[in-house]
Amino acid sequence: EDQVTQSPEALRLQEGESSSLNCSYTVSGLRGLFWYRQDPGKGPEFLFTLYSAGEEKEKERLKATLTKKESFLHITAPKPEDSATYLCSISGAGSYQLTFGKGTKLSVIP
């Protein structure tokens, strides 16, 4: 059974204080690992897709990395507008469904 565990559950950062969110997973054959950002009451907004270990993707202050067991979402010099819940999900071989972690709720304090 595919499983995703995200840590920490919640994270408070001062504006400009860099940090990382962790996503560990177990899957039989990874089709893809996906990061999303979700604001309250809205649908998840796509951030990154990673397909193989060693892959990295960057977008503005965010950088996602992937190993065979986990993924990290690095946030550099965050701003208050980066406050949201960040969701990690995986899709396994032969499956077209996403399995999600519970998310990390990030709060960036001015």
Add this chain to the structure above:
Amino acid sequence: KAGVTQTPRYLIKTRGQQVTLSCSPISGHRSVSWYQQTPGQGLQFLFEYFSETQRNKGNFPGRFSGRQFSNSRSEMNVSTLELGDSALYLCASSASGTGDETQYFGPGTRLLVL
């Protein structure tokens, strides 16, 4: 390109009623998936359709059903509503089969069962 759209955005129903939710995918996407999101369980997969065929189904009772039309639009139906069905229902579409499995989500339908 226009994003994924879902209608209605909000619904209030009473126990025992049934409800139909609609989803229009991104133009050109043939795969549509449905998820239920609750504070306690997070995001859980309901089912996925590709070219009008259900390819995957999650662990939900038979009261939850769906279908996809030839234009890739999809509907999901919940019969005999229970209080526990109150949730945010999310639809996602992808260009599955083209090498890009990324799913793009709509804004969701907020269902409240009284």
